[in-house]
Amino acid sequence: MMAEQTKETRGFQTEVKQLLHLMINALYSNKEIFLRELISNGSDAADKLRFEGISNPEYFEGDSNPLAIQIEFDKEKKIIVIRDNGIGMSREEVISHLGTIAKSGTQEFLNNLTGDQVKDNHLIGQFGVGFYSAFIIAKKVIVKTRRAGLTAEEGVQWESFGDGEYTIENIHKSTRGTEVILELKDGEEEFLEGMRLRHIVTTYSDHIGLPIMMKAESYDDDEKKEINPEKEWETVNKATALWALPKSEIEESAYQEFYKHIAHDFENPLVWAHNKVEGRLEYTTLLYIPARAPFDLYQPNRTRGLKLYVKRVFIIDDAEQFLPRYLRFVRGVIDSNDLPLNVSREILQSNRVVDAMRGYIVKRSLSLLEELAKSDSDKYLGFWSQFGLVLKEGPAEDFANKELVSSLLRFASTHTDVEKQQHSLDEYIERMKPNQDKIYYMAADTFNAACHSPHLEVFRAKNIEVLILYDRIDEWMMSHLTEYKGKKFQSVAQGALDSLDFSEEAKSPEAKKEEQEKQLEGFKDTLEKIKEILKEKIKDVRLTERLTISPACIVVDEDQMTSQMERLLRSAGQDIKLKPILELNPQHLLVQRLKEEGNQEHFKDLSYILYDQAVLSEGGQLEDPATFVKKFNELLLNVAK
Numbered sequence: 001m002m003a004e005q006t007k008e009t010r011g012f013q014t015e016v017k018q019l020l021h022l023m024i025n026a027l028y029s030n031k032e033i034f035l036r037e038l039i040s041n042g043s044d045a046a047d048k049l050r051f052e053g054i055s056n057p058e059y060f061e062g063d064s065n066p067l068a069i070q071i072e073f074d075k076e077k078k079i080i081v082i083r084d085n086g087i088g089m090s091r092e093e094v095i096s097h098l099g100t101i102a103k104s105g106t107q108e109f110l111n112n113l114t115g116d117q118v119k120d121n122h123l124i125g126q127f128g129v130g131f132y133s134a135f136i137i138a139k140k141v142i143v144k145t146r147r148a149g150l151t152a153e154e155g156v157q158w159e160s161f162g163d164g165e166y167t168i169e170n171i172h173k174s175t176r177g178t179e180v181i182l183e184l185k186d187g188e189e190e191f192l193e194g195m196r197l198r199h200i201v202t203t204y205s206d207h208i209g210l211p212i213m214m215k216a217e218s219y220d221d222d223e224k225k226e227i228n229p230e231k232e233w234e235t236v237n238k239a240t241a242l243w244a245l246p247k248s249e250i251e252e253s254a255y256q257e258f259y260k261h262i263a264h265d266f267e268n269p270l271v272w273a274h275n276k277v278e279g280r281l282e283y284t285t286l287l288y289i290p291a292r293a294p295f296d297l298y299q300p301n302r303t304r305g306l307k308l309y310v311k312r313v314f315i316i317d318d319a320e321q322f323l324p325r326y327l328r329f330v331r332g333v334i335d336s337n338d339l340p341l342n343v344s345r346e347i348l349q350s351n352r353v354v355d356a357m358r359g360y361i362v363k364r365s366l367s368l369l370e371e372l373a374k375s376d377s378d379k380y381l382g383f384w385s386q387f388g389l390v391l392k393e394g395p396a397e398d399f400a401n402k403e404l405v406s407s408l409l410r411f412a413s414t415h416t417d418v419e420k421q422q423h424s425l426d427e428y429i430e431r432m433k434p435n436q437d438k439i440y441y442m443a444a445d446t447f448n449a450a451c452h453s454p455h456l457e458v459f460r461a462k463n464i465e466v467l468i469l470y471d472r473i474d475e476w477m478m479s480h481l482t483e484y485k486g487k488k489f490q491s492v493a494q495g496a497l498d499s500l501d502f503s504e505e506a507k508s509p510e511a512k513k514e515e516q517e518k519q520l521e522g523f524k525d526t527l528e529k530i531k532e533i534l535k536e537k538i539k540d541v542r543l544t545e546r547l548t549i550s551p552a553c554i555v556v557d558e559d560q561m562t563s564q565m566e567r568l569l570r571s572a573g574q575d576i577k578l579k580p581i582l583e584l585n586p587q588h589l590l591v592q593r594l595k596e597e598g599n600q601e602h603f604k605d606l607s608y609i610l611y612d613q614a615v616l617s618e619g620g621q622l623e624d625p626a627t628f629v630k631k632f633n634e635l636l637l638n639v640a641k
């Protein structure tokens, strides 16, 4: 058995090789983070042992030493050792954790790196480098580990120069846990100083709920020697779980570093909320909104959720039951006094305590965003640019909080005509005309297509604001958003046009109707002929007031899906083809010319041209573009004659 498991050399997964190379360059200016990363792993390992030890007390192996991390260094040998007595790793675990990257989307992520150090630094931070950051300062890394519960003979030693290969062999290791030995590169001697290491520990890892220990040092400067060669271990950090402390005792920087530890992020969070809930249920939450989206935010199988503790004992990472999908960017900790310590993911699935806490966490996360939007709108727009697309899933997913989520949405609008999504629905309502009772929006595949759409002409002419929607998810979102604060949403490309005359002197509906009927009378035959010609393509044809510049546009019925939605579903493989309504601008010369056209062939050609250009201008594709171009050229030639 053991013979099969002797020393072997293995290659890193290709992605690890690429990542190592990039990371060492990109993070060199911030190299001290290696210690935070290795301490973080040791702390996670202690958390896991505490949890697994609840149902397997033998994992503690009768050892009464408290869980802790030890850091030692040796100036002569130029090594730093980071040791923990946590869960440790089996041989299989070492192979899968320290030679591969299991995160999905890694290759796409690596392809996105540019070679530009500043940009890549950010991206790599988002990715989370973890253990491999040891190679920033170490020429060789040795890991000695043994999983709790296995025999001393099942210890494992892993070694690598970070150059593409590692060796792995079984060793005798009497204590459980993991020891990481870093053989420093030349020039990295600054880390062989107790003061320096202590400073890094207190800067980055003060808040970790596990003692981080170093040998006590006192140095006589005059004598130039150690005063206390028989060194005692002493705790360097505060070693209390940050969320368990009163808010008043926690400094901003401690909140920030704690975030980096739990979220594996390199950047400070945008905002956070630390709350203790007391009453029928008791729990503490510490919720963070990151400043930057992680690289895999849209990976379907990405892990998400909060770190769950029960009475300070770590239970699981990524407890997704506490957050709906549209808040998957929220990171943090929840510590419950009511859940049992042996709680499993299955129990979390349907549990009233969990439901109550989830309700609170959702509300608190949304109110945190609301507070940010009110107090610092620029910062909020920064959040929106990173996570807006995810929040847009909210109205469909969370019926109960639809209004609150809607208030957090931001849109582009004809108010500014720029692509940046910066207008809230409340701002729109404030700017509405006195008698206006609908929120108008225009959705298209791109900002330019929406912004230049003929559907907006009359709104622009009458100075009525329209929200511009151009993200892929928007149509789907709008299908779940019918109204906000009593105001209905109305697509400007859907249904008959409302009366947009909101002034006091607006004509009465009766007078208006009469006028329209008169106009229609003159166009009746023309419309019937067009309908007959285009009957394969359109459901109906009618006159419109929607247009002030263009001759024609297409719209869909109130209860029909919009053309953009139709295209979306078609691209997803659905076989649908809906017939739109063609609307004509009776004031336009081309439409008037059509009305007068006596030549049947020309009438037919012009009808097709009007329809085709209406399709084009709302971002659609022509079934037969070549014929359109041919007919269009003929028309131009006719005009030129």
Ligand SMILES: Nc1ncnc2c1ncn2[C@@H]1O[C@H](COP(=O)(O)OP(=O)(O)OP(=O)(O)O)[C@@H](O)[C@H]1O
Pocket: 037, 041, 042, 045, 084, 086, 087, 088, 089, 097, 098, 127, 128, 129, 130, 131, 132, 178, 264
């Ligand atoms: N000291 C340790 N004790 C036990 N397992 C460890 C230890 N260090 C690393 N591991 C294992 O190796 C895995 C990979 O570690 P690594 O630091 O690369 O990534 P991570 O901590 O999972 O996430 P991130 O890359 O975001 O930091 C860990 O998830 C853990 O399973």
